[in-house]
Amino acid sequence: xxxxxxxxxDTLQIHAGARxxxxxxxxxxPIYQTTAYVFRDADHAAALFNLQEVGFIYSRLTNPTVAVxxxxxxxxxxxxxxxxxxxxxxxxIMALFPLMGPGKNIIASTRLYGGTVTQFSHTIKRFGWSxxxxxxxxxxxxKAAINDDTRAxxxxxxxxxxxxIMDVRAIADIADEAGIPLIVDNTTATPFLCRPIDLGxxxxxxxxxxxxxxNGTVTGGCVVDSGxxxxxxxxxxxxxxxxxxxxxxxxxxxxxxxxxxTFHGIAIGLRDLGMTMNPQAAHYTLMGTETLSLRMERHVxxxxxxxxxxxxxxxVDFVTYAGLKSSPYFERVAKVCPRGAGGLFTFAVKxxxxxxxxxxxxxxxxxxxxxxxxxxxxIIHSASTTHRQLSAEQQEAAGAGPGVVRVSIGTEDADDLxxxxxxxxxxxxx
Ligand SMILES: *Cc1c(COP(=O)(O)O)cnc(C)c1O
Numbered sequence: 001x002x003x004x005x006x007x008x009x010d011t012l013q014i015h016a017g018a019r020x021x022x023x024x025x026x027x028x029x030p031i032y033q034t035t036a037y038v039f040r041d042a043d044h045a046a047a048l049f050n051l052q053e054v055g056f057i058y059s060r061l062t063n064p065t066v067a068v069x070x071x072x073x074x075x076x077x078x079x080x081x082x083x084x085x086x087x088x089x090x091x092x093i094m095a096l097f098p099l100m101g102p103g104k105n106i107i108a109s110t111r112l113y114g115g116t117v118t119q120f121s122h123t124i125k126r127f128g129w130s131x132x133x134x135x136x137x138x139x140x141x142x143k144a145a146i147n148d149d150t151r152a153x154x155x156x157x158x159x160x161x162x163x164x165i166m167d168v169r170a171i172a173d174i175a176d177e178a179g180i181p182l183i184v185d186n187t188t189a190t191p192f193l194c195r196p197i198d199l200g201x202x203x204x205x206x207x208x209x210x211x212x213x214x215n216g217t218v219t220g221g222c223v224v225d226s227g228x229x230x231x232x233x234x235x236x237x238x239x240x241x242x243x244x245x246x247x248x249x250x251x252x253x254x255x256x257x258x259x260x261x262t263f264h265g266i267a268i269g270l271r272d273l274g275m276t277m278n279p280q281a282a283h284y285t286l287m288g289t290e291t292l293s294l295r296m297e298r299h300v301x302x303x304x305x306x307x308x309x310x311x312x313x314x315x316v317d318f319v320t321y322a323g324l325k326s327s328p329y330f331e332r333v334a335k336v337c338p339r340g341a342g343g344l345f346t347f348a349v350k351x352x353x354x355x356x357x358x359x360x361x362x363x364x365x366x367x368x369x370x371x372x373x374x375x376x377x378x379i380i381h382s383a384s385t386t387h388r389q390l391s392a393e394q395q396e397a398a399g400a401g402p403g404v405v406r407v408s409i410g411t412e413d414a415d416d417l418x419x420x421x422x423x424x425x426x427x428x429x430x
Pocket of ligand 1: 087088089090113115116156160185187188206207208209210219220221372
């Protein structure tokens with residue numbers, strides 16, 4: 001495709017990055033199930049290793065099937081490049097890796113996927129990194145938390161477990177002023193509902209495990225670069241702006257311009273951390289992206305119907321869906337995710353913890369699993385599972401208190417889902 005930017009989202013989600021296989025004409029992207037690639041000759045091999053020529057060396061670094069997915073996600077997000085990895089959590093480490101060093105810190109929203117809170121609270125400390133969690137609705141507090149060692153701000157566009165929408169533009173302005181990148185986890189919104197780069201984000205991360213794949217088959221992650229950040233504007237990002245000792249002194253920004261961060265992610269991130277996506281996983285996710293907009297429209301339509309029904313039900317205390325007029329984030333939906341508030345939300349069952357557990361057990365169509373973004377409707381009691389490692393205060397701050405359940409609304413018939421919730425709520429509250 002010559003000028004992809006002229007095409008609409010529905011066309012790009014099928015075609016971006018892909019072309020008929022040059023060797024066989026295969027119309028669907030082949031699964032290049034190979035570890036290595038034959039060099040034309042010794043000069044070709046040297047040029048590839050010197051990053052003077054772009055090509056395939058070894059599948060820890062690059063693979064043709066994975067490369068198609070990278071180009072597709074980058075295009076859908078409006079970025080210049082992307083690096084796929086083995087999971088969403090891998091993508092988060094990969095995203096931070098070029099920016100950080102011992103003693104450096106990030107600022108993150110209090111409203112995040114539970115696993116991310118744990119990764120940022122504890123695990124990153126092993127690298128000498130740290131994280132300060134701040135309520136992103138308090139912009140003064142975000143500004144006040146930044147210091148000379150801060151290297152990024154991190155938040156989720158539509159936050160898991162649901163109901164919170166980040167004011168991406170306002171946080172991006174703060175990051176800009178501080179000369180640091182804003183990283184947005186766009187997993188639960190997807191580029192169909194929200195385009196963080198258009199709102200000022202520098203980097204976007206995904207758990208492709210969720211809506212991008214769409215049917216709960218494979219784990220994966222992706223880091224997308226907007227190509228808009230000037231890594232040499234200050235001395236905060238020496239891995240990108242200065243000679244990189246891990247690549248015989250190569251200056252990534254000077255050499256690769258707006259692709260510096262993406263090249264660093266492959267040449268150093270994947271090379272040395274090895275959190276590589278395999279070609280099978282890329283294949284499943286490519287299949288998923290082809291129908292992304294169709295699924296997201298139905299996820300949103302169903303979530304709106306079901307949230308409205310639950311809100312009126314007397315067995316339910318409250319519903320946190322940002323698509324409801326009662327939500328404090330309703331106004332923000334139009335600004336941040338104009339095509340809808342996603343398919344994920346929480347609701348509180350009268351009767352608290354015990355009623356939540358009974359509800360989860362009584363449901364028939366909804367599956368009780370630790371996943372989201374599946375065509376199937378899913379439910380989980382976050383406080384006893386995904387957010388279990390968090391303190392009581394962290395659970396409340398994240399919107400995952402003991403009296404709420406999180407649902408990921410699927411693409412089934414909304415009436416069937418409502419009937420299932422109806423019968424289970426009766427059992428849970430009788
Ligand atoms: C699932 C999820 C992650 C982690 O992704 P994995 O693929 O499970 O590693 C990160 N952020 C959000 C918002 C998620 O939903």
